[in-house]
Amino acid sequence: MTERSYLGEFELMILLAVIQLGEEAYGVPISRELEKHRGRDVSVGSVYAALERLESKGLVSSSLGDPTPERGGKAKRYFRVTKAGLRQVHETRRVLSKLWGELPELKGERI
Amino acid sequence: MTERSYLGEFELMILLAVIQLGEEAYGVPISRELEKHRGRDVSVGSVYAALERLESKGLVSSSLGDPTPERGGKAKRYFRVTKAGLRQVHETRRVLSKLWGELPELKGERI
DNA sequence: CTTAATTTCTTCTCTATTGTTGAATTAATG
DNA sequence: CATTAATTCAACAATAGAGAAGAAATTAAG
Numbered sequence A, B: 001m002t003e004r005s006y007l008g009e010f011e012l013m014i015l016l017a018v019i020q021l022g023e024e025a026y027g028v029p030i031s032r033e034l035e036k037h038r039g040r041d042v043s044v045g046s047v048y049a050a051l052e053r054l055e056s057k058g059l060v061s062s063s064l065g066d067p068t069p070e071r072g073g074k075a076k077r078y079f080r081v082t083k084a085g086l087r088q089v090h091e092t093r094r095v096l097s098k099l100w101g102e103l104p105e106l107k108g109e110r111i
Numbered sequence C: 001c002t003t004a005a006t007t008t009c010t011t012c013t014c015t016a017t018t019g020t021t022g023a024a025t026t027a028a029t030g
Numbered sequence D: 001c002a003t004t005a006a007t008t009c010a011a012c013a014a015t016a017g018a019g020a021a022g023a024a025a026t027t028a029a030g
Helices: A009-024 A027-038 A044-056 A083-101 B009-024 B027-038 B044-056 B083-101
Strands: A060-064 A077-081 B060-064 B077-081
Touching (some): A009 A027, A009 A077, A009 A083, A009 B009, A027 B083, A044 A060, A077 A083, A083 B027, A083 B083, B009 B027, B009 B083, B027 B044, B077 B083
Antiparallel strands (some): A060 A077, B060 B077
């Protein structure tokens, strides 16, 4: 299949969540962040699956952190957005902006 | 699958194209409109498939027009966005707006 | 005329990618 | 060893996409 020129909504949300969380961007907080925005449960499994895909497409990278000194403190896998990922975010914004901007019915509202 | 609270990118683009095209919203112009925004080919097949999904979700409705007196003037199937569809578009915009608005790195840029 | 080619538009079929859930696994601490 | 925080896995459902086939109308050839 041809390469997409934009991000799907779910992947876009994940990229934005990773950017926003900065140093604390790992699986669990990322899915919490998504839940906050979507107003319903987001299973961690789906988040990890999407992160895998994003990593294989070079839009995020990951590294294992040290275990934290708390019970159940398994090492976390931290994610960060790559340059290519950031480019994609901007490109997606550009496309959506253009689409919305051209709609007479919706003019005046700014995203 | 659980009902999504947002639109996929492709379906969103189609809804916006349908709104924009108004009285001329049928398969072929819709896919042309998408091509314009995405800058590459969009197969009509995928557009119809998405329109089917949108209709079964009640976000668009369709009706058969009369054949036009021109070569190949087969009856067209016109689409229009339903109230629910319009609600979805607004909801999607709201969510994306919120996501982008909260990003420090991207502030200052307006979509 | 009537049959074939052409045009426009819709439908079908098949494949790939994305999204989801729920359970299983791993690795740490008490 | 029980508990907890985290990640990974496996199976599946929905969405996205390409391309070929089908249908209905007009135009043109004989």
